[in-house]
Amino acid sequence: MFQVRTDLALESKEKFEEDNVEVKGVRVEEEQLAPEIRVTRVYIDTENGARIMGKPKGSYITLEASDMMEENEQQQRKVAMELAKIVKNMMPEQKEQMSVLVVGLGNRHVTPDALGPYVVENMMINRHILQEFGPCALEHPDGKIVSAIVPGVMAQTGMESSEIIAGIIGKTKPGLVVVVDALAARSVRRLNRTIQISDTGINPGSGVGNHRHAINEESVGVPVIAIGVPTVVDAATIVSDTMDELVTAMRQSDTLQSLGASLSTLDDAEKRELVRELLSPNLNAMFVTPKDIDDAVRNLSHTVAEGLNLAFSS
């Protein structure tokens, strides 16, 4: 059965609020950091909450800023600093110097999916300098030891990203993995203006290209922080949401009021049946993205990389 898809915990929660469903085991905290930056923290505390939300237990922190995708150095810096704070708080404590493997998931040849690879291109990498010249050669001797990889997508490699990453972790033994990925949102209004930071890693079915295997502490053996930016909406989600808006629009439109009223009397099973029938099978492999996605992905990847570089340099 078709389900409205979103990789944002924030949107999953909103969906239940729309439907007036109370979800036990999930807490939400909101904070307005500045006129233009908003932080929302969704905590999934119980297995029950996880089951209902369709996402693992853990923290999902969302940074939202309306002009995130524009080239505005000052604003990018502010967002990057908030991102750095959140990531630093989420990092596990370690006695010795922490080493981090940054993973840029996605396909560099598909613009909205290129966020992960682009972030990696802007990371300050120093593991090889430490290995070759020792700690004195590092710019920030107290910072983290940083390595990075762009594994590519399955059609390019024939391998699951999770296989590639688990193999590399087994060999290079980082203390933490940070996975950066482009996400699918439910609402076009969230595209390119939202960053989600989570301590749960990457889970099946998330991402633009539907990565199917988990990349989390359970599967790779070290803590995994996931950083995601929604750059697409599933085409099927747009259609499904249109269905809901149709009902609402009908209610509000004078000429159509009677129709809308009767349509809204359908129960949920009937609505789902209707949506299923409407969905062209072609739509499943399609996504919706803005026309200026090239600028958006470029600017967002700078911001995310700047935030991570800040978080790792001290």
Place this chain on the structure above:
Amino acid sequence: MFQVRTDLALESKEKFEEDNVEVKGVRVEEEQLAPEIRVTRVYIDTENGARIMGKPKGSYITLEASDMMEENEQQQRKVAMELAKIVKNMMPEQKEQMSVLVVGLGNRHVTPDALGPYVVENMMINRHILQEFGPCALEHPDGKIVSAIVPGVMAQTGMESSEIIAGIIGKTKPGLVVVVDALAARSVRRLNRTIQISDTGINPGSGVGNHRHAINEESVGVPVIAIGVPTVVDAATIVSDTMDELVTAMRQSDTLQSLGASLSTLDDAEKRELVRELLSPNLNAMFVTPKDIDDAVRNLSHTVAEGLNLAFSS
């Protein structure tokens, strides 16, 4: 008012057939070239036909092949040979050796819009060889003299593509311009499996990035052949078509039959009103494209370039 958008004359014609509207001044010829290649010729003969179709008078020839986007050398070669034939028939007769400027419209940094730039990268260019070494240095001495340009999009250049091209034509005086562009289709089923060849050039509002000014014989002073491949569907078009499918689906679904029937009694004005209300303004700057658009654009650009290279080499 919102209009379902398609850059394919073939789809405009189909729309009228769906609505059982006869369009005078428009002729259609269909031909099945092989089990897997279909050619449809739409001729807009009169000003009246042009007004109704929303496209200028001229020939619009569509090549369709279901596996066009796959990497299949033999099939690509067949399609390329058909494309070459169509382009050669469309080229104006000239006494002296013809020189052609190939223009790759679109944004190379947005995957579904990169078709034009990629085609230019695969063109055999020889104008500079002729200028420097004379006709004996050409591989095909009887072929056309070929030059090419990727003008970039307005956000990158600050200039209309039409300004750039008209300037270059004024200086280099080609006898023919061939403009290659990614198009918007109405139906996701046509994406990446259709090539439209037209003797009318590029007209306002077509293309993925909504090029606004015409590039045709009237505006640039030489004949313009336009080659387009649909790689996206406008997000608004998906929503609008969903509306129509909703009505059909309702009629066919047992539980919803009565509702569908009453919805289908809306007249066209009421339907349009409903669609207008449904359309999120955000959707106007969005498009729908397949997840494997990188492979599709790469393979299609090889096919189109091969077809043009064949057409120009004799």
Place this chain on the structure above:
Amino acid sequence: MFQVRTDLALESKEKFEEDNVEVKGVRVEEEQLAPEIRVTRVYIDTENGARIMGKPKGSYITLEASDMMEENEQQQRKVAMELAKIVKNMMPEQKEQMSVLVVGLGNRHVTPDALGPYVVENMMINRHILQEFGPCALEHPDGKIVSAIVPGVMAQTGMESSEIIAGIIGKTKPGLVVVVDALAARSVRRLNRTIQISDTGINPGSGVGNHRHAINEESVGVPVIAIGVPTVVDAATIVSDTMDELVTAMRQSDTLQSLGASLSTLDDAEKRELVRELLSPNLNAMFVTPKDIDDAVRNLSHTVAEGLNLAFSS
């Protein structure tokens, strides 16, 4: 006959100093702006100076900073501010608002030649905003009106860059052209740490890819400022310089002293004959470039674009 090639006026002048040749009609001013930034101004005042230097009359200003190619935001900013000052001083005075066309010469697919295209990717373009929404929509209403083009190289387009640019200028009528290009230096020590700004435009034979036609006020009808960064040394130049170093090395090496002495007695004609014989014809189409040219070109193009954006925003 082979001539040591450099696109830097500074190096041409140094060559004469090495050879103890006084060049009349050429003035040099040096200034240490900061411990790490050095400005050298070479003025070619007379036709005689131009003939001897092998470069047109005009000003050639060189910014040198040893760490220009590293990713160091503060240092990049300083260099960018000096570049902005120099460019602003060089711009012609105009009563009305100045419009500038920035041209990124070179081949984006050959790393050391990609500087021009990369600079254009980082420019703030606003001409289309002004055309569509009027002056109120501009971020800096008193700034320059900026457009940009990446014409590509002759093997890609079949056209001289000068033809393409002259055509575009004829159509869009900018008041100033700024051409950005990768250059060839004589010394590997100058690579990626030098920016030359000149009011003479681009002249035959300069650039990594040997652009052959002039792009200057005479050929395109508006003033042309050329901004160049040396990213390669001609392979033939390396060999030729080795010859000179060989003589010096021989003089200083105990075992070879007598040989070196006799070699140094060769007159210039004999030395040139020797060099000519040594040069493999294959070397003419070869260049020398550093292994980390990707980082260098990326960082330098950011600095140049930042400098130009600063110069044009007020």
Place this chain on the structure above:
Amino acid sequence: MFQVRTDLALESKEKFEEDNVEVKGVRVEEEQLAPEIRVTRVYIDTENGARIMGKPKGSYITLEASDMMEENEQQQRKVAMELAKIVKNMMPEQKEQMSVLVVGLGNRHVTPDALGPYVVENMMINRHILQEFGPCALEHPDGKIVSAIVPGVMAQTGMESSEIIAGIIGKTKPGLVVVVDALAARSVRRLNRTIQISDTGINPGSGVGNHRHAINEESVGVPVIAIGVPTVVDAATIVSDTMDELVTAMRQSDTLQSLGASLSTLDDAEKRELVRELLSPNLNAMFVTPKDIDDAVRNLSHTVAEGLNLAFSS
């Protein structure tokens, strides 16, 4: 001490022939396959041969074709078929279906080093199809199971390519690794017209970017076939070879004959001393490459990928 560098066993052998040194334990077989394709097989049979050649024991097969870098489909196909034959002969026998991991070494952002990444982009990958849909879904059911990875270079990842590959092999267990890399030749005449296939893997110090760790059966646990194409010459090698050519040129030039004669009386130690003194330390991080390296790398990567695809599809 400086040593003339080449990654081609063929050139190492030629060097000894030039110097009239007989190398025991090394056999050479030459074959002219067609007027334009030449195959040379160098077998290093003994540890002594390996020590003198500076390369591990094993087979080094070189395909040479003068027009390999041009876009010529028929000639590319011939070379690809020969490459496929050589690779198939070199593959270890296995009872069950062989699985192959193709590794594209090098830096995709530095044109002459991008060969490996480009080859991977053109490989037919099927491991994921087999995993998901079973053997019936494969195009060539009797072919090899192919996966591929582009590990990136150390400055991008902070990790040795050998670490990344060993990790992935540990996880995905291929039966064979094929490593594709751009090489350094000694002579500019060999650039872009030579393919070396070897059963010894990648060894320290080879490749454009000086990969330092071995990727061979000993280090990764499975047989490794290395495929290399020389795209650069070390700048220091050019200078060193110039020294030799200088002596030869002096002997042949009338005016300089006496000088050349005396220079040629230097013994090898003296020559090396001279070369060492001539070498600018800057040159060590520099390479020489042709100006049209973009076309060369594109065409060569198509040929190599076509050869591998042929070898793996049956």
